[in-house]
Structures are given as structure tokens and as C-alpha cells.
Amino acid sequence: MKPMPSEPVMSRDALAAFLDDVFPQLHHAGPGPVLVSVGPLAATMRLPYHERHLRPGGTISGPAIMALADVALYAAILANVGPVALAVTTNLSFNFMRKPEPRDLIGEARLLKLGRSLAVGEILIRSEGYDDLVCHATGTYALPPRRD
Structure with a gap:
């Protein structure tokens, strides 16, 4: 079994x-x-x-939250495998927990499995400054074959 990376292979600045x-x-x-x-x-x-992220009723829309989850998971994967533009989402599942506050959202992605062809992770989304979850998401990405 291949050991998990102890440090990301891409820095924050390189990935951004x-x-x-x-x-x-x-x-x-x-x-x-x-x-x-x-x-x-x-x-x-x-x-x-x-x-522009608001929906009727003044709350941040589901599609905006979903996009944050997807890109946060993608970033976690790329930070740990390198710049692989063709990694693609194969599954995302969302549990919306509460109405987000009208402020920035923070998405924390954590990889649960990083294999050769699949990566699986979870994303915790909160309104900035609040501990309660707005959304809990899980996702899977297919990784292109590596050219070692």
C-alpha cells in the first residue's frame, strides 16, 4: 500500500x-x-x-454552495497529486444543514482516500465566524492515468 503524502505537492500559491x-x-x-x-x-x-450568490429569501443559493464544495475537493486533490486538469467529478452528495448567514462561506475539504484512479473526500461548509455546519458534502473524483 502506498503511503499517504505527508505534505502537499503543490503550494497554495502554485495551486491558486x-x-x-x-x-x-x-x-x-x-x-x-x-x-x-x-x-x-x-x-x-x-x-x-x-x-449574485443569493436566492429568493436572501439566503446563499444551493448551486453556489455546491460549487464551493466541488472546487474545494478538486483543490485538495490537486494539492496532493499535482496539476492534473483532467481530474473529473464522478459523484457529489450534499446534506444541507441550515440556512447560511449572509457572509463568506468557508469550505474545508479533506481526502478520505487518494488512490491511483479515484479520490474520495468530504467537505465541511460553514458561514465565516460560525461553528455550525451549513452543508456536509462527500465526493469522488476520477483521476487520469499517471505517467510515472
Whole structure:
């Protein structure tokens, strides 16, 4: 069994530059997700509060929360395997726990399994400054064959 990485292979700055290069649409219509940190089998992202993320009733929309979860998991994977633009989402599951506060959202992704062809993780999303979960998500990504 291959040991899990003890340190990410991409720094926060290198990964943020990579995401900006391959996914410029993240910031197309206003502030998009921002990479806060990377760590062993983990990444944290922030979705800056913006009214374009609101739905009727003044709460942050499900699609905005889902996008944060997806990109946070992608960042955790890339931080630990390197710049693999063709890693793709194969499954995401969401449990919305409570209405988010009208403020930035923080998504903390943690990899539960990082294999050769699949990565599985969970994402905890909170309103900035609050401990209670807004959303708990799990996801799986398919990784392209590595060229060792």
C-alpha cells in the first residue's frame, strides 16, 4: 500500500495560479472561490459573499454552495497529486444543514482516500465566524492515468 503524502505537492500559491489559469471562469461574473490553504490531504476555500450568490429569501443559493464544495475537493486533490486538469467529478452528495448567514462561506475539504484512479473526500461548509455546519458534502473524483 502506498503511503499517504505527508505534505502537499503543490503550494497554495502554485495551486491558486493553476486554478486561475485553467479555470478563469471561476471569477467571470464577480468574486469566485479563493484558495485559502492547502495541507496534507486537505484544502480550504472561501466563497466571498456577493449578492449574485443569493436566492429568493436572501439566503446563499444551493448551486453556489455546491460549487464551493466541488472546487474545494478538486483543490485538495490537486494539492496532493499535482496539476492534473483532467481530474473529473464522478459523484457529489450534499446534506444541507441550515440556512447560511449572509457572509463568506468557508469550505474545508479533506481526502478520505487518494488512490491511483479515484479520490474520495468530504467537505465541511460553514458561514465565516460560525461553528455550525451549513452543508456536509462527500465526493469522488476520477483521476487520469499517471505517467510515472
